[in-house]
Amino acid sequence: MKLEEFDFDLPEGLIATRPARPRTAAKLLLAEGDRITDLHVADLVDLFRPGDRLVLNNTKVIPARLTGSRTRDTGQGPVRAKVEVTLLEPAPGGEWTALAKPLRKLRAGEVIRFSEALSAEVRAIEEAQMRIAFNLTGPDFDAALAEAGAMPLPPYIAALRAPDEADKTDYQTVFARHSGAVAAPTASLHFTRALLEAIHAKGVEFTEVTLHVGAGTFLPVKVEDVETHRMHAEWGEVTEQAAAEINATRAAGGRIIPVGTTALRLIESAAADGTLRPFRGTTDIFIYPGYRFRVTDALMTNFHLPKSTLMMLVSALMGRDRIRRIYDHAVQGGYRFFSYGDASLLIPECRETA
Numbered sequence: 025m026k027l028e029e030f031d032f033d034l035p036e037g038l039i040a041t042r043p044a045r046p047r048t049a050a051k052l053l054l055a056e057g058d059r060i061t062d063l064h065v066a067d068l069v070d071l072f073r074p075g076d077r078l079v080l081n082n083t084k085v086i087p088a089r090l091t092g093s094r095t096r097d098t099g100q101g102p103v104r105a106k107v108e109v110t111l112l113e114p115a116p117g118g119e120w121t122a123l124a125k126p127l128r129k130l131r132a133g134e135v136i137r138f139s140e141a142l143s144a145e146v147r148a149i150e151e152a153q154m155r156i157a158f159n160l161t162g163p164d165f166d167a168a169l170a171e172a173g174a175m176p177l178p179p180y181i182a183a184l185r186a187p188d189e190a191d192k193t194d195y196q197t198v199f200a201r202h203s204g205a206v207a208a209p210t211a212s213l214h215f216t217r218a219l220l221e222a223i224h225a226k227g228v229e230f231t232e233v234t235l236h237v238g239a240g241t242f243l244p245v246k247v248e249d250v251e252t253h254r255m256h257a258e259w260g261e262v263t264e265q266a267a268a269e270i271n272a273t274r275a276a277g278g279r280i281i282p283v284g285t286t287a288l289r290l291i292e293s294a295a296a297d298g299t300l301r302p303f304r305g306t307t308d309i310f311i312y313p314g315y316r317f318r319v320t321d322a323l324m325t326n327f328h329l330p331k332s333t334l335m336m337l338v339s340a341l342m343g344r345d346r347i348r349r350i351y352d353h354a355v356q357g358g359y360r361f362f363s364y365g366d367a368s369l370l371i372p373e374c375r376e377t378a
Contacts, residue, residue, distance in 0.1 A: 074227025
């Protein structure tokens with residue numbers, strides 16, 4: 025299976041740099057089997073059925089992009105230099121792994137100051153990243169990070185504009201609860217509390233799971249033979265209650281519909297042996313054509329990067345030929361792509377909706 029099979033031409037003008045306002049005004053491509061319908065996110069109320077269960081990723085994005093400075097004594101006196109840091113994930117012992125620019129000029133033991141309240145000591149330099157330890161923990165750290173940090177916009181947005189205050193709301197879901205992600209579960213950004221309430225009033229249930237999305241989600245696939253690609257690991261949890269709710273819906277004949285590829289990957293990881301069970305730990309599940317879905321009946325997701333693992337995932341769900349037609353339709357129809365872009369609801373088999 026070759027990487028080029030998951031490529032397509034995407035005009036740069038279709039890359040969304042801001043979300044639709046209101047969130048529910050975003051376009052929604054409904055794909056039911058071979059049938060494609062152009063709708064809007066607000067129409068989801070009419071698409072889900074009583075008895076369906078949406079699986080939501082309640083991870084919370086931290087403002088992981090920091091700008092600071094280090095000070096080094098020289099023969100001419102103290103010299104300060106700018107350092108840009110992107111947090112990746114917590115490490116054992118309260119440390120964090122992080123990217124830095126310029127990493128090659130940093131040394132273990134140096135202190136990077138981000139604000140009057142927040143600083144970090146460089147503990148180790150490891151290949152393309154470093155380990156750092158902050159001077160604060162717990163709520164004090166959260167408050168100082170919120171003050172000093174910026175949202176870690178994906179590279180394809182950051183290349184077009186800098187993050188700003190609006191992103192602290194725009195790049196966070198309304199049901200975010202557990203801090204730890206450095207990228208948003210972007211399909212979930214389309215939901216407002218009013219839309220969730222309207223969907224629930226129709227008889228649709230919700231289950232929350234947690235997958236802390238890592239920066240590795242943006243790493244390109246570099247191998248030509250797709251099946252040799254190795255995924256980055258991300259931490260997630262499916263609680264006993266969540267597993268019981270999903271299993272009960274399946275037993276009753278309801279559909280399990282993850283909102284976003286992160287929720288999908290987590291519940292499929294938790295059902296690796298064919299039965300969905302509570303799960304807590306890291307997953308590096310890689311879903312590509314030929315994968316047999318164990319729990320998922322449909323998927324709500326945004327439009328993904330060419331040659332990405334997420335293109336492979338949706339191709340596994342819908343079939344490569346169908347996905348090619350869906351993406352051709354989206355490009356021709358002016359759908360907006362990637363994290364702040366429009367949405368799709370992918371249902372492998374065409375069924376009548378209630």
